[in-house]
Amino acid sequence: MNESRAMIISANPQALAVVASSARMSTQQGTALEVYARGGDREKNLKLIEKVLASGHKSVIEHQTLSIAFNDVSVMVEQFVIEFRLASFTVKSRRYVDFSGAGYVVPAMQSEAEERYRAGMDALFHAYSSLLERGIPKEDARFVLPYSLRSNFFMTINARELIRMICAMLGRGARFAELKRLGEQLKGQFDTLYPGAIDAELAQQSACAQAPLPCEFRAGSDVAGGAELADAPRDAVNLLERVMAFSGRFAPEGGRYACPQKNIRALLRDGRPRELEALNYTFCIRNLSLACLTHFTRHRMQSPQIPNVLFALSRGDYVLPASVAADPEAGAIYRKAFAGQTALARELSAMGMPPELLVYCAMSGHVLDFMTTLNARELLHFAKLRTCSRAQWEIRGIARRMLELLNESATEIFGGYGPSCAVTGTCPEGKMSCGNPVQVENGVWRSAADHLEGE
Numbered sequence: 001m002n003e004s005r006a007m008i009i010s011a012n013p014q015a016l017a018v019v020a021s022s023a024r025m026s027t028q029q030g031t032a033l034e035v036y037a038r039g040g041d042r043e044k045n046l047k048l049i050e051k052v053l054a055s056g057h058k059s060v061i062e063h064q065t066l067s068i069a070f071n072d073v074s075v076m077v078e079q080f081v082i083e084f085r086l087a088s089f090t091v092k093s094r095r096y097v098d099f100s101g102a103g104y105v106v107p108a109m110q111s112e113a114e115e116r117y118r119a120g121m122d123a124l125f126h127a128y129s130s131l132l133e134r135g136i137p138k139e140d141a142r143f144v145l146p147y148s149l150r151s152n153f154f155m156t157i158n159a160r161e162l163i164r165m166i167c168a169m170l171g172r173g174a175r176f177a178e179l180k181r182l183g184e185q186l187k188g189q190f191d192t193l194y195p196g197a198i199d200a201e202l203a204q205q206s207a208c209a210q211a212p213l214p215c216e217f218r219a220g221s222d223v224a225g226g227a228e229l230a231d232a233p234r235d236a237v238n239l240l241e242r243v244m245a246f247s248g249r250f251a252p253e254g255g256r257y258a259c260p261q262k263n264i265r266a267l268l269r270d271g272r273p274r275e276l277e278a279l280n281y282t283f284c285i286r287n288l289s290l291a292c293l294t295h296f297t298r299h300r301m302q303s304p305q306i307p308n309v310l311f312a313l314s315r316g317d318y319v320l321p322a323s324v325a326a327d328p329e330a331g332a333i334y335r336k337a338f339a340g341q342t343a344l345a346r347e348l349s350a351m352g353m354p355p356e357l358l359v360y361c362a363m364s365g366h367v368l369d370f371m372t373t374l375n376a377r378e379l380l381h382f383a384k385l386r387t388c389s390r391a392q393w394e395i396r397g398i399a400r401r402m403l404e405l406l407n408e409s410a411t412e413i414f415g416g417y418g419p420s421c422a423v424t425g426t427c428p429e430g431k432m433s434c435g436n437p438v439q440v441e442n443g444v445w446r447s448a449a450d451h452l453e454g455e
Contacts, residue, residue, distance in 0.1 A: 003071075003072060004070075004071065004072050004073040004074065004077070004105060004150075004178060004181070004182065005069075005070075005071040005072065005073075005182075005185065006068055006069070006070050006071070006073070006182040006185050006186050007068065007069050007071065007185070007189070008066050008067070008068055008186070008189045008190070009067055009068065009069045010066065010067035010156075011064070011065075011066045011067075011193060012064070012065065015063055015064040015065070016042065016045055016046075016049075016064070016193070017036065017039045017045065018036070018063045018064075019045075019049055019060050019061055019063045019064055019159075020039055020040065020044075020045035020048050020049055021035050021036040021039055022060040022063055023048050023049055023052040023057070023060045024038070024039075024048070046194070046195065049061065049194065049197075050196060050197070050200075053197060053200065054200060058160050059160065061158075061159045061160050061163075061194070061197070062158040062159065062160045062161075063158075063159075064158065064159035064193070064194075065156060065157065065158050065159070066156070066157060066158075066159065066162060066190075067154060067155070067156045067157075068154070068155045068156075068157070068162075068186070069152075069153075069154055070151065070152065070153050070154075070155065070182075071152055072103075072105075072150045072151075072152060073105070073150070073151055073152075073178065073182065074104075074105040074147060074148050074149065074150065074151065074178060074360060075145075075146075075147045075148070075149045075151050075364070076147045076148075076176065076178070076179075076309065076359055076360060076362075077151070077178055077179060077182060078091065078151045078153060078294075079147075079290075079293070079294065079297075079309060080168075080169075080173060080176075080179060081155065081165060081169075082294065082297050082298070083297060083304070083306070084157065084161055084164065084165045084168075085161075085300050085301075086157065086158060086160075086161040087155055087156065087157035087158075087161055087165075088155070088156045088157075089153060089154070089155050089298070090153060090154045091151065091153040091294075092151070092152055092153065094138070094139070094142040094145070094291065094364070095138060095139040095142070095392060096138060096139075097138070098132070098138060099128065099138075099142065099145060099149065100125065100128060100129050100132070102149055102150050103149075103150045104121045104125075104146060104148035104149055104150060104360075105148045105149075105150060105178065105360065106118065106148070107177060107178065107357050107360065108177065109353060109357060110351070110352075112351065113348055113351045113352075113353055116344065116347060116348060116351070117344075117348060117360075120340065120341065120344035120361070121146055121148055123337070123340055124144050124145060124146050124337055124340075124341065124363070125145075127144045127333050127334070127336070127337040128141050128142070128144050128145055130333050131144065131324070131330055131333060131334065134327060134329065134330045134333075135327075136321075136323050136324060136327070136330055137321075137323055139392060139393075140321035140323045140324055142291060142364055143289060143291060143318065143319060143321065143334075143363065143364050143365025144334060144337040144338075144363060144364070144365060145363065145364045146341070146360060146361060146362065146363055146364075147290070147309060147359060147360050147361070147362040147363070147364070148360035148361070149364075159190075159193075159194065159197075162186070162190065163190070163197060163198055163201050164201075165186075166183050166186050166187050166190065166198055167198065167201050167202050167205055168183075169182060169183025169186070170183040170184070170187065170202065171202070171205060171208060172208040172210055175356050176356050176359065177356070177357075211307070211308070213308060213310050213355035213356070213359075214310060214311055214314035214355065215314075215349060215355055216314060217313060217314050217316060217342050217345040217346050217349065218314070218315065218316045218342065219316050219338075219339055219342045220315060220316025220317035220318060220338065220342070220366075221316075221317060221318075222317070222318055222319065222320035222335075223287045223317045223318070223319070223367060224287060225285070225286060225287045225288055225289075225292075225319070225367070225394060225397060225398050226285075226286040226287060226398070226401060227283050227284070227285050227286065227398050227401045227402045227405060228283065228284040228286065228405075229281065229282075229283060229402075229405040229406070229408075229409060230282045230283060230284045230371065231280075231281065231282040231373075232281050232282075232409045232410075233279050233280070233281075236279050236376075236409065236410040236413060237258055237410055237412050237413060239278060239279060240258045240264075240275060240276075240278065240279060240413060241256065241257055241258040243275045243278045244257040244258050244263060244267070244275050245257045247274070247275055249270075249275075250262075250263040250266060250267070258412070258413075260412045260413075260415065260416070264412065264413060264416065265416055268380060268416050268417070268423050269423065269424055273377055273380065274377070276375065276376035276377035276379075276380060277375045277376070277377045278375070278376075279375060279376035279413070280373055280374070280375050280376075281373065281374060281375075281376070281379065281406065281409075282371060282372070282373040283371065283372055283373075283374075283402060283405075284369060284370075284371050285369065285370055285371070285372065285398060286369050287317065287319070287367045287369070288367055288368065288369070288370065288394075288398065289318070289319045289364065289365050289366065289367050289394060290309055290312055290362060290363070290364050290365070290366055290367070290368070291364040291365065291394075292319075292392070292394045292395050292398075293306065293368075293370070295386070295392060295395045296370075296372065296395070299374070299378060299381070299382055301374065301375065301377075301378040301381075302372050302373060302374045302378060303372065303373040303374075304370060304371070304372040305370060305371040305372065306368075306370045307368055307369075307370065308359070309359060309362045309366075309368070310355055310358060310359045310362060311368055312362055312366035312367055312368040313341070313342075313345055313358065313359070313361055313362040313363070313366055315366070315367070315368065316338070316342050316366070317366070317367050318338050318363070318365040318366050318367060319365050319367060319394060320334070321393070322393075337363070338363065338365070338366075341361055341363055344361055345358055345361045348361070376413065376414075379402075379406065379414075379417070380417060380423070382399065382402075383399060383402075383403055383417045383418060383419070383423075384418070384419055384420040384423055384424075385419075385420070386398075386399035387399045387400050387403060387417075387418055387419050388419035388420065388421075388429075388434075389419070389434045389436070390429050390432060390433075390434060403417055403418070403443075404443075407442075407443035411442055411443055414443065415440070415441070415442040415443045416440055416441075417440070418438060418440040418445060419438060421437035421438055422437070422438045422439055422440040422445070423440075425437075
């Protein structure tokens, strides 16, 4: 395995006293500052924290936050850890940064298989460079990059969520050697701060059922993405009416609280539109590239169901950017890269390489289906960002299709959804603004430039 590392680079040493004080707060007299002033020494505090955690009151350790640097790990690791919702991530953008020299992770394998593996990965990086040389944008050339690509990113997380993540890396993620190794690294570092906290959590965790990994790989073709509204409130407008009446923040008009032209429009521009959180929608997203999947998972307030990326490699289908389709030579390079990776997966599998290692052969442009549930407030945030003409083209197309489905479901509510310029009247992009603000009325977009065509 390459020198992939996960290092805790920041952990406030004063947080231990805060965690211990929060453990005392519910059972001691006095103000918050008085309870903090009565704190004990490190050994005493650790014993108290261990006792409180063992009793199930785990929220106290959330007062400890840590920042982690993931250094030269694979994109497979990046995708695994980004699912932990109570964390902040900053990842090097593959839309804007040239990854020609980023390199890739080489897991432990037999020498003959390693030689073939390296040749296959080198071919993908050569294809990536060739596409860039032909003027293909980085955000489109990146689709030929493999999941073995070295990724570097920062993560800030509270200790409770970090314990969950480490346990997952050492539990359901342990079949992937790189995840297990990084989990052991983080456990060793965290044990110096809170000895035994992870061991206690590991002992309490139940087994996690997992789907078997595929072992057959087919040559696919280019496919288009799409979305299906799998579930929605039976009467969303009536439910929102009741919630808005209960909150009492808006005066009724004509006997209605959820009137589209006044209160709902005001709600969409409100700084705290909590009423929208009562409405939950489940989508099945079809033919989404693995690269685009990361754009979706960055939205924290959702419940995604994501298959292992190996299913995307097994299926073999992929997205085809318009920039590549318009250039016959670039298209030939692109399609050859995906066909070659299918051949590589088959060959390595025949050599006895387990699926847990074949996952590195998945490419950023391979597609899969996934399901997610979001409430209407998060959908508003999602629409403002992802239906914007500045958004990446793949997620923009799917986001607009999702919005069409929502409009069909409840136009009174979603007819005013759209990019930030349409909802709030302002553009957050600054100098990078497209300069063509849109207006949305009952789901119809109007602007100086037609945002719904030719993108």
